[in-house]
Amino acid sequence: xxxxxxxxxxxxxxxxxxxxxxxxxxxxxxxLFWYQQALGQGPEFLTYFQNEAQxxxxxxxxxxFFAERPEGSVSxxxxxxxxxxxxxxxxxxxxxxxxxxxxxxxQGTRLTVV
Amino acid sequence: xxxxxQPEKLLSVFKGAPVELKCNYSYSGSPELFxxxxxxxxxxxxxxRHISRESIKGxxxxxxxxxxxxxxxxxxxxxxxxxxxxCALRTSGTYKYIFGTGTRLxxxx
Numbered sequence: 001x002x003x004x005x006x007x008x009x010x011x012x013x014x015x016x017x018x019x020x021x022x023x024x025x026x027x028x029x030x031x032l033f034w035y036q037q038a039l040g041q042g043p044e045f046l047t048y049f050q051n052e053a054q055x056x057x058x059x060x061x062x063x064x065f066f067a068e069r070p071e072g073s074v075s076x077x078x079x080x081x082x083x084x085x086x087x088x089x090x091x092x093x094x095x096x097x098x099x100x101x102x103x104x105x106x107q108g109t110r111l112t113v114v
Numbered sequence: 115x116x117x118x119x120q121p122e123k124l125l126s127v128f129k130g131a132p133v134e135l136k137c138n139y140s141y142s143g144s145p146e147l148f149x150x151x152x153x154x155x156x157x158x159x160x161x162x163r164h165i166s167r168e169s170i171k172g173x174x175x176x177x178x179x180x181x182x183x184x185x186x187x188x189x190x191x192x193x194x195x196x197x198x199x200x201c202a203l204r205t206s207g208t209y210k211y212i213f214g215t216g217t218r219l220x221x222x223x
Contacts, residue, residue: 003157031209042118042200042213043158056210091158098209105150105158 004106006092012112013082021077021109025094032075033103034067035091043091049075050098082113116141118203120214127191128222135186135217137175137201146204147177147184148211153197161186161199171195191221 005024013019025032030051035043036059046065048056051072060067064082069075079086089110093103117140127133139145149161162170164177164184175186184201198218202211 033210035211035213040123040215042202042215043211044213045210048209059210095209102160102163103211107157 004092004094004104006106006109010110015113017082018080019082021090023075023092026104029094029096031095031098033093034077037089084113087113116212118201118212118214120201120217122217124218126220129193130190133188133191135199137184139182139203144206148202149175149186150200150202151197193221196221
């Protein structure tokens with residue numbers, strides 16, 4: 001595809017439900033990032049993959065958040081037992097190499113926990 | 115800790131007026147600074163980065179290490195410049211961005 005693709009675009013979950021958010025990066029991009037953007041805030045870093053290796057998960061807010069990229073391409077961000085404070089836009093970005101290159105963002109998944 | 119501050123949540127200017135979106139950062143090393151823009155219903159996209167020293171869509175930004183600032187400027191605003199603008203910092207040799215809270219620019223006809 002032409003850019004980073006995320007699905008679903010919108011997700012409404014009941015409190016306590018598990019959700020899975022998908023990211024298809026640009027083909028061949030080594031680096032993949034997940035960011036969380038709460039209402040009125042800038043994106044905040046969650047986690048980083050270099051190919052299939054998760055090199056940094058320092059931004060994951062709790063052990064309810066889990067991300068994977070098993071084949072170094074598509075990535076999934078999973079949130080278990082969702083809570084209202086998890087409501088946010090989740091952004092995925094990819095870049096061709098590890099540093100000093102532009103990151104391309106997807107359109108995001110808006111998660112609303114009710 | 116590294117931080118990016120964008121003091122204005124909303125900036126309204128008339129078409130043809132000059133624009134300056136403020137960005138200050140805190141980082142003691144050599145930073146990489148970026149401006150990202152998000153037009154209505156579109157994804158976040160890179161507008162410019164300080165190492166390129168280029169002008170995109172008439173916008174420029176100069177890194178001022180003394181004032182730790184990276185303000186975005188345009189001499190004559192256009193209606194199509196209306197968007198959300200985010201300043202971002204990337205510390206030397208790393209991969210993750212630290213974003214400011216963003217400034218919404220409204221250019222009035």
